[in-house]
Amino acid sequence: MLRTLLFLIAFAFNLNDSSSFARKETGVNKLKLGIVAVGTAGFGALTYDYFNRVWWKPTKVKKFIWRDDWNDLIRADKAGHFYFSYVLSDAYKSIFKWVGFNGKTSSFFGAGISVIYEVGVVELTDGFTTRWGFSPSDAISDILGAFFPVAQEFFPSLNSVAFKWSYTPSGYTWLDYLKIGSLKDALYKKQFHTDYEGMTFWMSLDFQKFLPEKIEKFIPDFLNLAIGYSVKDINYAGRGYSEIYLALDYDLLKVNTKSDILNRIIHTLNYIHFPAPTLRIKPNVKFYYLYF
Incomplete structure (x- = not known):
């Protein structure tokens, strides 16, 4: 739940961002920097206090x-740790650009x-609980997720890569979103933050940059290819199986509405992989007209 909340907060922060669009650097704005500092400290303290009471404290130990x-x-x-850290890092990179720092400084x-x-x-904090413990592979x-936006500043070719996420409560389909009460019932029964069987993590590639110009001109600019990873039948003890998908994806950043507010919202929505024609290639081949 904590990482889910951080993800949503990162969405909200990103509404202050116009870094995806051409603009001149105007220097550091101390007022904006102060707002970010106070907001970050306040949010961090509140979320820590809340989750300490409902998550960590019941199983906290001194060892x-x-x-x-x-x-x-x-x-x-x-994949979840990588993705949510990437989103938080990328959102704050945008925030610090909004404050007035250059791209590399903002990314760090x-x-x-x-x-x-x-x-x-x-x-x-997980390390001082009997329920979780400190996981080196999580850290x-x-x-890695936090520093990917940094790498993009130093290696421009990495800007052809974006990481996205999609979710449908496991046992349901995206069509259930259209049925009255179905989604509410699904979210009530599922623990959203641990329902990994309902999550798919995506790496979206701007493949058109690698095509000959004669071919590229026939493909809409906003179309990308995405590789997805999901798991099914897991038992939290290493059993289950993984699924790999190949899908069309939409690079929403290629859509410029000429409205600053709409462009910022689009930037935020670009962290999500929206329903698209998809081919499952593991564990067996299956085609989906729309997969979310």
């Missing part, structure tokens, strides 16, 4: 516990905040 869970969920949770600040929260707060996934 630090190491527990690596690399195999528990067939690495789906590692964003990665730092993501690592401090995800590893320095969440993972270390590594957090760090």
